[in-house]
Amino acid sequence: MICPLALSQVQKIDGYWGRYLDELSSKGILSQWDQIVSTGRLENFYRVARGESGTHEGLRFNDSDLYKWLEGAIYVQKLRPNPKIAEVIETSIKAIEVAQAEDGYLFTLVQLNKPNFKWRNLVNMHEMYCLGHLFEAAVALKQELNDDRLMAVSIKAFNHIASIYGPDKKPGFCGHPEIELALYRMTEATSDKRFAEFADWMIDIRGHRPSPFEAEIEDPETKDYFRAANNLILKDGKYDGKYAQDDKPIREQTVIVGHSVRAAYLYAAAALSAARRNDKELLGAIETIWNNLTERRMYITGGIGSTGDNEGFTDDYDLPNLNAYAETCAGIALAMWGRRMFEATGQSDYLDVAERVTLNGVLSGVSQDTTLYYYDNPLESRKTHGRAPWFLCACCPPNVARFVGSIVQYNLWESDATVYIGSPIDGEFRLSCGLTLKMETKYPLDGVVKISFTGKSSRPVKLSIRIPEWSDEVNVDFPESSEGAEYEGGFMVFNHHWTSSTTLTIDFEMNPKMHKAHPHVIDNVGRLAVSYGPTIYCSESLELESAPQLKVFDLAEELRETGQKAIDGSPVFQASALLEPVSPYTELYREFSDEDPMAGTINFIPYRTWNAKGPSFMQVWLRHN
Ligand SMILES: [Zn+2]
Incomplete structure (x- = not known):
């Protein structure tokens, strides 16, 4: 159980x-x-x-x-x-x-x-x-x-x-x-x-x-x-x-x-x-x-x-x-x-x-x-x-x-012989085997979690940590053990005699990624969405002139970190974009002739943080060139 x-x-x-x-x-x-x-x-x-x-x-x-x-x-x-x-x-x-x-x-x-x-x-x-x-x-x-x-x-x-x-x-x-x-x-x-x-x-x-x-x-x-x-x-x-x-x-x-x-x-x-x-x-x-x-x-x-x-x-x-x-x-x-x-x-x-x-x-x-x-x-x-x-x-x-x-x-479970970690939570948790599990992490803002224990275990305990679907690269630092993890049901499983001196650091490397939807999702044809680790991003603007709906993702350059933080501490990303020119047009309709799009940028913040300053123009799925 x-x-x-x-x-x-x-x-x-x-x-x-x-x-x-x-x-x-x-x-x-x-x-x-x-x-x-x-x-x-x-x-x-x-x-x-x-x-x-x-x-x-x-x-x-x-x-x-x-x-x-x-x-x-x-x-x-x-x-x-x-x-x-x-x-x-x-x-x-x-x-x-x-x-x-x-x-x-x-x-x-x-x-x-x-x-x-x-x-x-x-x-x-x-x-x-x-x-x-x-x-x-x-x-x-x-x-x-x-x-x-x-x-x-x-x-x-x-x-x-x-x-x-x-x-x-x-x-x-x-x-x-x-x-x-x-x-x-x-x-x-x-x-x-x-x-x-x-x-x-x-x-x-x-x-x-x-x-x-x-x-x-x-x-x-x-x-x-x-x-x-x-x-x-x-x-x-x-x-x-x-x-x-x-x-x-x-x-x-x-x-x-x-x-x-x-x-x-x-x-x-x-x-x-x-x-x-x-x-x-x-x-x-x-x-x-x-x-x-x-x-x-x-x-x-x-x-x-x-x-x-x-x-x-x-x-x-x-x-x-x-x-x-x-x-x-x-x-x-x-x-x-x-x-x-x-x-x-x-x-x-x-x-x-x-x-x-x-x-x-x-x-x-x-x-x-x-x-x-x-x-x-x-x-x-x-x-x-x-x-x-x-x-x-x-x-x-x-x-x-x-x-x-x-x-x-x-996010945390126990069975007779195993402790399961779904997603890391910063905190300390008393396990029924007698150990206290400590996790130090900023997750989901980054993918690093440092795990340590206090107390004594009354029995051997396996530690099973979910390998997230989005994770391509997992770095494990486990100085006390030369044995690697076993893999079972999408978890990496560490079988170890845990003591107060044990530390295990895991880094689920996060990189910005772009996603396509199945072509039958008609709304998303020709569009991309951005993620970073488990977080889905969106683009947002309070003004129509800079609305993401007017922008086209330019795939010529990669997504880059801006160095800014979103309101929850997540990194803000930026991509190059082509902008639909607004001025000097005033007519509702005009005859099409070759028009050069303007070069610009588009910023991405976590979807969960959008609308912090009130109603805005927002899109998760953006057009790309
Ligand atoms: Zn409800």
Whole structure:
């Protein structure tokens, strides 16, 4: 079993991720809390507790924002304690406790406003989705802060669900997967297998016909209320199941379809299910879907979901830049899925994708100070896109907080005999063998990581370090050992008796590279994108006159470092470019005659840092000559 390190094993995190944790602790978590309070999300819980009815503030699934925020706040509080965060964590726990109904039910919209809709519309209502986020917050609270209060609320809610749905009761699963992942974590946190078995059942019954959703959609009492939601689900007036990955059983699915966050949450859970049941058929199916996604439907930034129409997938190679959806949550969900695939298979290529999306398609979704967010992450902008502190549908901001807060779990794992490093994190980590692993690194700003240990190991331990897909040259300095590394599953594996005097320095050499897309990605024909190590770059300008859209990459000269740093400390690169002359033209159209382009330059900064000064002209894929 490959298990991620618990946050309690983190002695400290500094460096690149440490700065994000500092910002979340001092600003991001509390600014999100202010939004949760000022938008009435918290008050909905108090209203339920006071026995009110007839009023509910915001969207029907707003409870999930409080739960998801709470999970993130707990991680950040664990790693960067702040008395103000402790206070609001306490406030939110109490609000949740008092809102739960006697029978275990908890969903403030139905409790306040739609009592006759209780468990009537799993496809649209999001009751289980919201409870899934509550369960994850409860796991975080129990595991990181030794507090069982929300686990008690969660078990009561689960018992309520299991009194209605189950193998010998009604079939039932949520239109928006999430509770499945949460249930596996509940089992992990409590050792009670009932939760995981229930999730296995939900994964297995999904996609069969008749779907329980078909009758729900036709329910005359709820039909009007869900008209807009049903329009997303129905294709030509009929239910085909694709939007919610309910078109066929997962074991028979081969192509990724529908809503991208739902899909990636579902398959992340299915990977856990396959691993715990040793179910090769299920794992094989998810691998096929994964390959369809990563070989034909994923942006170079790791972003997924090509259109806002269904917040999800369209066709193979349909990856428009300007209108890319690539929701921040979908990026996080993909990192979750990649992590679970690695845990199930031990193969590093899943972590290559997780790293790609983490450092590009997810971190682009949050400002450097962690107070502004993108919902969608297009790969081109014409001064039309800006980050915002919050959204009416605010799934992304708290998702970023819980993801960054638990970043160690996406990069460090242990099994009986091995410690795995996905991507280096500057910090110190207590291993279960008794050693403390220390990594000193600026990663991802450069590729050097110095590894050392303190303490004594109770048993021999292998150190497995992922060789990133982008890395051509790896330099290893291991003065204590004359033996080289072995290679396994995309990792270099060092088998050594680690002591306090051991140092191992690895340099994954980073060089700027240029990339082409498959010619069927029509938007990118004749264009190149730039990367440096794991970081995808873009070009940006606040003014139309110097917009990257007006420039053509001149391939006659190589990319060069400017010596300047981007706002996150990454190197800025420059290339020669040919510029579309703007002046002296004033006509909208003119007859073409030979015009000499002007020589100029084009600068590249990390895509994740764009829009630091407000809306701009931006492109990831640039025309070349
Ligand atoms: Zn979102």
